[in-house]
Amino acid sequence: MRTLDFRPKMVSAIKNYNKQTFMADLMAGIIVGIVALPLAIAFGIASGVSPEKGIITAIVAGLAISAFGGSKVQIGGPTGAFIVIVAGIINQYGMEGLTIATLMAGVFLIGFGLLRLGTIIKYIPYPIIVGFTSGIAVTIFTTQVKDLLGMQMTDVPSDFIEKWIAYFQNLGSIDAWSAVVGIASVALIGAWPLLTSRSPLKKIPGSLVAIILMTIIALLLKEYAGIMSIETIGDRFSISSQLPQATMPVLSWEGIKELVPPAMTIAVLGAIESLLSATVADGVIGDHHNSNTELVGQGIANIVSPIFGGIPATGAIARTMTNINNGGRTPIAGIIHAVVLLLIFLFLMPLAQYIPMACLAGVLVVVSYGMSGWRSFRALLRNPKSDITVLVTTFLLTIIFDLTVAIEVGLICACLLFMRRMSETTDVRAVYDEIDLNEDADMEAGNLEHLTIPEAVEVYEINGPYFFGAGNRFEDLMARYGGHPKVRIIRMRKVPFIDSTGLHNLENMCRMSQKEGITVVLSGVNEKVEAVLTRNGFQKLLGAENICNHIDLALARARKLTE
Numbered sequence: 001m002r003t004l005d006f007r008p009k010m011v012s013a014i015k016n017y018n019k020q021t022f023m024a025d026l027m028a029g030i031i032v033g034i035v036a037l038p039l040a041i042a043f044g045i046a047s048g049v050s051p052e053k054g055i056i057t058a059i060v061a062g063l064a065i066s067a068f069g070g071s072k073v074q075i076g077g078p079t080g081a082f083i084v085i086v087a088g089i090i091n092q093y094g095m096e097g098l099t100i101a102t103l104m105a106g107v108f109l110i111g112f113g114l115l116r117l118g119t120i121i122k123y124i125p126y127p128i129i130v131g132f133t134s135g136i137a138v139t140i141f142t143t144q145v146k147d148l149l150g151m152q153m154t155d156v157p158s159d160f161i162e163k164w165i166a167y168f169q170n171l172g173s174i175d176a177w178s179a180v181v182g183i184a185s186v187a188l189i190g191a192w193p194l195l196t197s198r199s200p201l202k203k204i205p206g207s208l209v210a211i212i213l214m215t216i217i218a219l220l221l222k223e224y225a226g227i228m229s230i231e232t233i234g235d236r237f238s239i240s241s242q243l244p245q246a247t248m249p250v251l252s253w254e255g256i257k258e259l260v261p262p263a264m265t266i267a268v269l270g271a272i273e274s275l276l277s278a279t280v281a282d283g284v285i286g287d288h289h290n291s292n293t294e295l296v297g298q299g300i301a302n303i304v305s306p307i308f309g310g311i312p313a314t315g316a317i318a319r320t321m322t323n324i325n326n327g328g329r330t331p332i333a334g335i336i337h338a339v340v341l342l343l344i345f346l347f348l349m350p351l352a353q354y355i356p357m358a359c360l361a362g363v364l365v366v367v368s369y370g371m372s373g374w375r376s377f378r379a380l381l382r383n384p385k386s387d388i389t390v391l392v393t394t395f396l397l398t399i400i401f402d403l404t405v406a407i408e409v410g411l412i413c414a415c416l417l418f419m420r421r422m423s424e425t426t427d428v429r430a431v432y433d434e435i436d437l438n439e440d441a442d443m444e445a446g447n448l449e450h451l452t453i454p455e456a457v458e459v460y461e462i463n464g465p466y467f468f469g470a471g472n473r474f475e476d477l478m479a480r481y482g483g484h485p486k487v488r489i490i491r492m493r494k495v496p497f498i499d500s501t502g503l504h505n506l507e508n509m510c511r512m513s514q515k516e517g518i519t520v521v522l523s524g525v526n527e528k529v530e531a532v533l534t535r536n537g538f539q540k541l542l543g544a545e546n547i548c549n550h551i552d553l554a555l556a557r558a559r560k561l562t563e
Contacts, residue, residue: 005116005292009072013330021330028328029336031203032075035322036062036337037344038207039367041233041352042360043078046143047086047311049095050237051352052345054078056244057305059341061313064301066334070118070293071278073285075319075334076301080367081273082266082312084139088402089262091158097259099249102306104256104263105270109299112271118291121271125418127383127391128410129272130376135398135406137372140364142399147361148186150178150231160399175229178358181218185210185362203326207363214359233360234353241349244309265404266302266312274298274315284324318370386417426464428474431491451551457558458483461491466502466529474509487558488513491551493524503536510541519561521546523554 036058044054058077065076089098112121142160145167146153152173157163192206221227233239278289294315301313323333380391394410431453453459460477498506510520520542525533530547533539539547548554 004114005118005290006113006296007070007290007293008068008297008331009070009290009293010067010331013072013332017330017332022332024327025330025333026336028323028326029333030340031326032319032323032328032333032337033340033344034208035205036075036077036316036319036341038205038211038360038363039316039319040078040341041355042207042363042367043080043083044311045233045237045357045360046080046083046140046364047078048090049086049311050239051233052240052349053309053311055341055345055349056308057310057313059338059345060308060310061301061305062341063335063338064304065274065297065313065315066331066338067297068293068300069274069278069297069315069331070290070295071281071315071320072287072289072330073281073320073323073328073333074274074278074289074294074315074331075323075337076274076298076313076315077319078311079273079314079316080140080364080371081133081136081269082314083143083364084136084398084402085262085265085269085404086311087143088158093259093262096249097255098311099306100251100255101259101263101266102302102310102312103249104259105266105312106299106302106304106306108264108267109271109295109302111299112267113292113295113297113299116292118271118275118293118295121268121275121291121295124272124411125387125390125414127380127387128394128407128414129276130373130380131391131394131410132269132398132406134372134374134377135395137368137370138395138399140368140371144361144364144368147231147357148179148182148365150175150182150229150358177221177227177230178356181214181230181356182358182362182365185214185359186365188213189363189366205322207366210362211355211359214356214362215354218356218359219354231357232353233355233357236357237353239350239353241346243346246307247309248307261404265407268407270298270302270312270314271295273317277315277317277320280317281320281324284321285329386421390414390417422465422467426462426466428460428462428477430477431459431461451555454555454559454562456486456562457489457555458485458487459489459491461494463494465497465499466492466495466506467497467499474505478509484516485518486562487519487521489521489523489551489554489558491523491554492529493526493551495526495529498529498532503532507536507538507541510538519546521548521554521557521561523548523551525549 037055040054040058041051044051044057062075062077065074069076086098089101093101112118139160142163146156151167151170152175153166153170157166188210189206192209193202196202218230218232221230274294275291278291278294282289298314305311305313377391381388390410390413393413394406397406397409460474462474513520522542525547533547546557548557
């Protein structure tokens with residue numbers, strides 16, 4: 001019986017912990033906490049919840065992911081990928097529905113980890129990941145246009161196409177001052193790394209600089225120029241700095257069944273994003289994360305977060321890389337990042353009410369650009385048509401419908417294309433007149449006889465796994481080139497395994513041949529395949545003497561049958 005694969009990196013990290021490592025983790029944790037602040041606020045608001053819920057998520061989930069996860073340097077919290085999902089769940093099921101769906105997603109994630117599915121999830125096709133990530137990026141950008149330009153719109157459609165139609169219809173309602181703040185925020189965040197590349201200020205995130213600067217400018221414009229049109233967080237939300245009490249939602253079986261699809265979407269997306277982040281981090285620090293433990297840690301985080309009023313969380317690549325680049329090497333840095341956010345929440349949260357909504361929209365526009373992965377998208381367009389089909393389908397479904405549909409359809413398309421490709425790896429061919437001994441591996445040792453195919457004997461060779469698709473091609477080949485022989489030899493020396501579909505097709509072919517008076521002889525069957533055939537009654541169907549280990553025995557049997 002296998003033991004549970006749950007070994008948090010925190011346990012091994014503290015064994016040889018020292019002052020030098022702590023100082024590096026302390027500095028990294030403080031910087032990451034500062035970086036996470038504007039993102040947590042922006043992600044919370046964009047998801048349709050109050051700004052403090054975004055910070056609470058970063059605190060609670062970030063702490064749990066660092067304490068129980070399988071990566072040394074993973075930083076967790078709310079991410080842009082969840083914005084679309086969370087907003088959709090709130091619109092359809094309300095906050096209580098989101099809380100239950102997040103709890104369920106946490107349970108699913110723990111189940112993934114305990115069932116050792118961590119390595120399997122990493123094999124989700126790359127075009128699907130790029131497709132829905134790019135789709136999410138476009139959707140996030142679309143949701144921020146109104147606030148970025150300060151449009152005076154009372155009702156914004158939820159549908160992607162209808163939303164853009166509404167934007168164009170309301171171009172006349174753009175507030176010039178809000179638009180200046182929003183566009184200037186984007187420009188400042190984009191230019192900040194270039195402006196500070198050789199300065200100690202480069203460690204300060206451009207998003208935080210933009211928020212502080214634009215908040216001050218908005219206050220000065222309001223106080224001294226009488227400009228009141230720049231909407232702030234305080235104009236839309238009531239800010240609270242009180243820690244929420246732990247509460248459990250009321251659960252019902254009907255509600256749980258209804259929320260299974262969105263909960264599974266949260267779990268799958270959280271698993272993919274966290275494991276991608278951990279894999280990228282491994283390449284930088286030269287470590288190996290435990291994917292199953294990481295999933296369990298993510299599950300714990302998504303159970304704890306909604307109990308304290310938070311939203312779904314996962315590993316965040318940008319914050320994880322910030323942690324690494326500033327010296328963080330153990331989960332202690334992630335815990336410090338959560339403590340820094342807690343202190344900011346308790347003592348500075350009321351100041352968040354003065355932040356312009358246009359500035360936050362600018363922060364998310366930059367985030368959406370970073371998420372878009374347009375270079376990867378463009379590169380994939382040069383790949384085979386099957387990859388392009390999966391990529392474009394997932395992308396369009398994400399922006400036009402929703403992420404749940406996109407992931408489901410994308411996975412189905414990828415599975416179908418995978419099955420098609422796998423079936424194409426199996427080659428079925430007819431062998432005429434004589435057999436080239438130099439290519440054979442199933443000859444008896446020392447037998448140098450020149451093997452000629454006798455009259456009234458057909459020889460076919462299957463090269464590759466005998467499963468779905470291969471049987472159909474075998475039947476097509478016999479229909480095109482086959483005659484009415486007395487013996488039909490099927491060489492299976494290069495068949496590593498056979499599945500139930502292959503067994504079914506092979507059995508049908510044998511029975512059809514027998515009805516036509518044709519004896520089927522199998523040649524070169526390896527032990528594994530022969531065991532499967534024996535369990536399924538092929539020795540009784542064909543006769544044990546017609547299942548041969550090598551081709552010369554099969555040909556000798558064929559000669560005897562044709563005499």
